[in-house]
Amino acid sequence: MSEIAIRVKNLYKTFGEIPAVQDVNFEVGRGTCFGLLGPNGAGKSTTIKMMTTLLPVQQGEIEIAGYSLTQNPFRIREMIGYVPQALSVDGNLTGYENLLIFAKLYGLSKKERAERIPETLQMLHLDDVAERPVKTYSGGMIRRLEIGQEILHRPQVLFLDEPTVGLDPVARKAVWNHIEQLRSDSE
Numbered sequence: 283m284s285e286i287a288i289r290v291k292n293l294y295k296t297f298g299e300i301p302a303v304q305d306v307n308f309e310v311g312r313g314t315c316f317g318l319l320g321p322n323g324a325g326k327s328t329t330i331k332m333m334t335t336l337l338p339v340q341q342g343e344i345e346i347a348g349y350s351l352t353q354n355p356f357r358i359r360e361m362i363g364y365v366p367q368a369l370s371v372d373g374n375l376t377g378y379e380n381l382l383i384f385a386k387l388y389g390l391s392k393k394e395r396a397e398r399i400p401e402t403l404q405m406l407h408l409d410d411v412a413e414r415p416v417k418t419y420s421g422g423m424i425r426r427l428e429i430g431q432e433i434l435h436r437p438q439v440l441f442l443d444e445p446t447v448g449l450d451p452v453a454r455k456a457v458w459n460h461i462e463q464l465r466s467d468s469e
């Protein structure tokens with residue numbers, strides 16, 4: 283894999299008359315945790331949506347793990363994980379069932395699912411609540427489950443859009459500890 287996980291060059295995006303992203307440039311090295319900071323409306327979510335192929339690139343270049351995004355969008359979708367700002371779990375299903383759906387969507391074999399789902403639940407300290415409907419979870423538990431959904435297929439790059447918004451300081455620290463653990467495990 284390339285030593286550069288993400289390369290963004292001269293990126294622009296407008297919504298009609300609204301300039302959402304204007305000449306954004308940055309590089310993220312492999313094995314690093316990179317934070318994209320800016321005030322509300324600065325264009326962070328729009329940039330993430332372009333890097334995850336959810337919005338077309340209007341002008342500029344994006345490379346993920348050495349692949350050009352515009353030339354290899356399907357390859358890139360297999361290689362990344364994306365935890366969006368909006369809720370991505372089904373509250374009526376259990377934690378285990380939510381992970382099962384994502385494991386199937388990412389094309390994991392039955393054997394891989396049998397190994398990785400319990401392993402992920404354990405790593406995120408959700409094994410005790412795995413059989414409970416997610417609507418009974420706290421905000422921090424839901425956020426950890428959403429991260430779990432996006433690491434089952436071992437992505438090379440994980441995008442997190444405001445992963446700790448709305449969490450209390452203890453839950454926030456727990457989520458960041460898990461993110462740091464994922465980063466160091468991938469070294």
Ligand SMILES: Nc1ncnc2c1ncn2[C@@H]1O[C@H](COP(=O)(O)OP(=O)(O)OP(=O)(O)O)[C@@H](O)[C@H]1O
Pocket residue numbers: 297300301302303320321322323324325326327328329
């Ligand atoms: N689908 C859309 N249609 C029109 N305008 C949009 C759309 N999505 C975003 N915008 C506008 O683009 C700009 C950047 O929005 P974006 O959501 O990327 O910012 P952000 O930095 O993620 O903000 P926040 O911190 O509030 O999440 C804003 O002016 C927003 O109103």
